[in-house]
Amino acid sequence: MLPSESSGRPTLLKAEIESRLGLNGSKGLWIEPLLDSAQIGEISVDLRLGYDFLVSIVTRRPFIGLTKSDEGFRSMSSYFQPTRRDLGERFVLYPGQVALTTTLEYVALPRDVYADILTRSSYTRLGISMNTMIQPGFRGCLSAELFNHGNSPVELVVGAKMFQMRLTAIDKDLEYGGIARKYFGNIRPVASKAAEDLDLVHLTSLHY
16 A cells, blocks of 8 residues: 555655656746656655765753753854765764754755655664654755664765655645744755744743
C-alpha cells in the first residue's frame, strides 16, 4: 500500500512531481539544481548534502539560554562554529555532535503541498537520523539538523544524496507566513531562533 492510500492525504507520485516541476504559479514546484534525474523516485525526491555547516561547540556557559531578557544572554550562533566544504569534500560528524546544514538544492514548495524531510535509510543505519516538516509555500535551501547517535565518527561527503523529501498535497492553498517566516528564504544553515518565540516572552512575564 502506498503512503497516499494509507494516510488519507495524497502523497505526490513521480508523474505529478515531474509535471509540477515545469509548472508556473501557486501549483508549481522548484528544485534546483537537480543533478540527476534519478533523484526523483516513485514517491520521494532524493536531496543532496550542502556546502555549509554550523557545528556545535563547547562554551563556558553552563547551558544555552533561551530568555533574551536574562543578563548574559548570548546569541544562538555563538554556540556554533561555521565551516564550509566544497563539492566532493568530506565532513566528519562525531558522536554526540550537532551540525546544522542545508540541502544542496534550493526548493520552492507550492502553496498546496507540504514536505517531510528524512535521512535516507543508508545514513539512518549509521546512526544519523533526521525528520522535519516543511510548510506549504516555503522557499530556500532546506534545513538539516544532523546528530550522530552512534559510537563512531561518520564521514559525510558534500553533494551525496543523503536526504529524501516526501511531498503531500492538501486541499487548499496556504500562504507561508507568521512566526515560521523566520527561516524563510535561507540558503545557508541558521542557528535556532527559539528565543524569538513570543510565547517565551509571555511565560517569562508570568514568572516575575
